[in-house]
Amino acid sequence: MRSEHSASAPWRGRPAIDLLRDNPRTRRLLPAAAAALIAVGVGQLADLITFTSMVRAHGLDAEANPVARAALEMGMPTVIALKALLILLVLALFVADSPRHPRTAAMIITIATMAGLLGAASNIATL
Numbered sequence: 001m002r003s004e005h006s007a008s009a010p011w012r013g014r015p016a017i018d019l020l021r022d023n024p025r026t027r028r029l030l031p032a033a034a035a036a037l038i039a040v041g042v043g044q045l046a047d048l049i050t051f052t053s054m055v056r057a058h059g060l061d062a063e064a065n066p067v068a069r070a071a072l073e074m075g076m077p078t079v080i081a082l083k084a085l086l087i088l089l090v091l092a093l094f095v096a097d098s099p100r101h102p103r104t105a106a107m108i109i110t111i112a113t114m115a116g117l118l119g120a121a122s123n124i125a126t127l
Contacts, residue, residue, distance in 0.1 A: 029098060036094045036109045040087050043116025048083050050123035052076070062126055065119075086112070
């Protein structure tokens with residue numbers, strides 16, 4: 001027995017993804033969000049991988065970023081958790097902002113991706 005969906009609570013009884021697919025404004029958001037997640041993930045993952053190699057080769061003093069240094073002092077799981085939180089925050093900002101301000105949302109993704117890639121390049125230069 002299926003319940004009817006009321007206008008005041010359209011999400012009850014339906015998966016949230018169906019609501020996004022039914023809305024023409026957000027239908028394009030799902031592929032864009034997936035692409036954004038991949039772009040930011042690749043950039044930040046490159047930074048994380050080169051960061052661990054650089055710290056292993058040169059020690060903690062080679063890291064110029066005080067936030068990354070403090071996180072590494074708490075352990076590598078903290079660094080990984082912060083990277084994951086950063087990726088999720090950027091993705092959440094993209095999803096929240098892209099329907100109304102697509103250029104701003106694209107700029108957020110570009111900055112986050114480039115920050116990861118520039119961090120990776122800096123780490124590689126230090127190696």
